[in-house]
Amino acid sequence: MHPAVITHLRCPVCRESLSPAERALRCGNGHSFDIARQGYVDLTAGRPAHTGDTAEMVQARSALLAAGHFEPLASAIAAEATAEGLVVEVGAGTAYYLARCVGQTEHAGIAVDTSKAALRRAARAGERIGAIRADIWQGLPIADGAAAVILDVFAPRSGAEFARVLRPGGRLVVATPAEGHLAELVDALGLIRVDPAKRERLHKSLDEWFVQAAQRRVRAPLALSRADAHALVGMGPSAWHTEPAAIARALDAMTEPIAATLDVDLTAWQRRESRA
Template sequence: MHHRILDRLRCPVCAEPLAETTAGTARALRCPRRHSFDVARQGYVNLLAGRAPHSGDNAEMVAARADFLAAGHYDPVAAALAAKAREIVSRSFPNSDAYPLVVDAGAGTGWYLAAVLAALPDAVGLALDVAKPALRRAARAHPRAAAALADTWQRLPLADDSAAVLVNVFAPRNGAEFHRVLDPAGALLVVTPAADHLAELVDALDLLRVDPAKAERVAGSLSAYFAEESAAEHRARLELSRTEVAALVGMGPSAWHADPARLAERIAALPEPVPVTVAVRLAVHRPR
């Protein structure tokens, strides 16, 4: 683990600093009070203080997501996110010696974090997620990134004011903790679906609809800790195979709510190629 990341990690039990220890081939992070957290052989560290409330995406869902993202379908989203992160770091953290930390809360496979780090050659990154299959990939998503098993609804295993940029893409938001770990000069970047995101599939596959008041609800949930500085919508038109549609649906909340057999029937009935609109809102939130 990059020492610039380790220096900013904190014990999830007592909030003391962590140091890396090695015994044979086993690695762990340990605090001065002897709380110890194992580093899995796949590279991520388990920084849960107790049991996770859920296990997140399973291996099949994670594999489908990885394949879909690797095909480049969401490249415009990643590019917009990376460009905004670069703008914030260059403006607020001009001293490259600081090695700004980018934290992706609900990082999944670390694909978006890797895109951001590619645009920030002096930054390091930390992927946080509750799904072990995703973290196995996130741990090797980028040479300057690390991955940790953590419940983003609980206290984050990070020091106060330790992150320059906090990324949150289609993931839950913990306003209080995001505010605590974010540098006062930093920014929270939140990507949420716009009203017409995947519109062609919603009726055809009976998917969950995007709440028309989604943007207002997100801003409201963060308003005690953050002020929305700016927001922009980004769109792309895709032409997908049925297999890619199935992977795309599996990446979203409908995967948890739809009947798998019925969903498969409806996807099989779609004419190929399937036109799909990707529409997201990227909002910049500054700490109050």
């Protein structure tokens, strides 16, 4: 793991700094955390509330992203991630968006997820990217004010933890599905629909700690193969609530390319520097 990553990490037990020691990270109080042979380190303090995406979901996500269908979103996120310094992505998955942001700078990145399958891939996303297993609801094992940019792409949000980890003048970039996101597939396959109250939930989770600085809509038409469409279903929340065989039968009846729409709300936020 790159030294530029380790310097920002903290022991999840006592919050002391961590140092490398024989395929592990160790704090001054003797707490030790093995670095997996795949390159990530487990910094959970107890069992995470959710174990994250399965290996099948991660494979589907990796295949879909590699096909370039979410490139417009990756470009928009990179354009918003303008602060210079450490980039942290929470719920990073394979670190696709993080790698895009880190790749345009000389700074380090930290991919945070609870899925071991995702972290195995995130650890290979770039030389200056470190992958750590951590649960945002238990607290991030990252130093106060360490991050210049925090990315949250279709992931859980903790305003309090984001505000603690983000430095003054830093930028929080959040991507949430808009009402038209993948609507064609949602209608045809009976997938989970976007919560109509998502905007209210977003502000409720962040407004106490952050001020919204920018907002844009990212929309692009998608022309999918059946494999791409199957991957889209398999990588998201609908994977937990659909029958793969039924989805496959429905997709087999469709003519390629299968039309869908990428439709995402992208917001950028700054910390409230003074709170009543």
